[in-house]
Amino acid sequence: xxxxxxxxxxxxxxxxxxxxxxxxxxxxxxxxxxxxxxxxxxxxxxxxxxxxxxxxxxxxxxxxxxxxxxxxxxxxxxxxxxxxxxxxxxxxxxxxxxxxxxxxxxxxxxxxxxxxxxxxxxxxxxxxxxxxxxxxxxxxxxxxxxxxxxxxxxxxxxxxxxxxxxxxxxxxxxxxxxxxxxxxxxxxxxxxxxxxxxxxxxxxxxxxxxxxxxxx
Numbered sequence: 001x002x003x004x005x006x007x008x009x010x011x012x013x014x015x016x017x018x019x020x021x022x023x024x025x026x027x028x029x030x031x032x033x034x035x036x037x038x039x040x041x042x043x044x045x046x047x048x049x050x051x052x053x054x055x056x057x058x059x060x061x062x063x064x065x066x067x068x069x070x071x072x073x074x075x076x077x078x079x080x081x082x083x084x085x086x087x088x089x090x091x092x093x094x095x096x097x098x099x100x101x102x103x104x105x106x107x108x109x110x111x112x113x114x115x116x117x118x119x120x121x122x123x124x125x126x127x128x129x130x131x132x133x134x135x136x137x138x139x140x141x142x143x144x145x146x147x148x149x150x151x152x153x154x155x156x157x158x159x160x161x162x163x164x165x166x167x168x169x170x171x172x173x174x175x176x177x178x179x180x181x182x183x184x185x186x187x188x189x190x191x192x193x194x195x196x197x198x199x200x201x202x203x204x205x206x207x208x209x210x211x212x213x214x215x216x
Contacts, residue, residue, distance in 0.1 A: 047122025084203025091196025
C-alpha cells in the first residue's frame with residue numbers, strides 16, 4: 001500500500017512541476033489560450049498529453065528501442081528542423097499591421113486550425129522534442145527502481161503524472177484566457193513573435209546538439 005501512495009504522491013508532484021516548466025509547449029499553450037480560447041488550448045494540450053503517453057508506453061515496454069532513437073543523430077536533426085519550422089510559421093504570421101491584428105476582441109478568435117489539426121499540432125510539437133523522449137526514458141528507469149519494479153505502482157505513477165499535468169494545464173489555460181482583456185494588438189504580435197523565436201531557437205539547439213556534441 002505504501003508503494004501505491006508513494007507512486008500517487010510522486011506522480012502528482014512531477015505532473016504539477018512539469019506543467020510549469022518553461023519551454024516551447026508552455027508558450028504555445030498560453031498563446032493559443034489567449035488568442036483562440038480555452039477549448040482550442042485544451043484540444044492542443046490533449047495532443048501534448050497523447051504524445052507523452054505514447055512515449056511513456058514506449059519507454060515502459062521498449063526501453064531498448066527508445067534508447068536507439070534517443071541516440072540517433074537524425075532524430076535530433078529531423079525534430080529540430082520540424083520545431084524550427086513551427087517557429088518560422090508562428091513568427092511570419094505575426095504581422096504588426098495585419099488587418100486581423102488591428103483589434104483583439106473580448107471573445108476568442110476562431111482558430112484557423114480545425115480541432116483535429118490542433119490536436120496533431122500539440123502531439124507533434126511534443127513528440128518531435130527528443131529531450132522529452134530522453135526524459136521519459138530516464139524517468140521509467142529511475143521510477144522503476146524507486147518502486148521496486150512493481151509494475152502496478154509504476155503505472156499509477158505515470159497515470160497520476162499525466163493526470164495532474166493535464167489538470168494543472170487546464171488551470172493555466174483558464175488563467176491565460178483571462179489575460180485577453182490586457183492584450184493590445186502590439187502585445188499580441190510581440191507574444192506571437194516571441195513564441196516563434198523560442199521555437200526556432202529550440203529547433204536550432206536540437207540540431208546543434210548532434211553536430212557540435214552539445215549536452216544539456
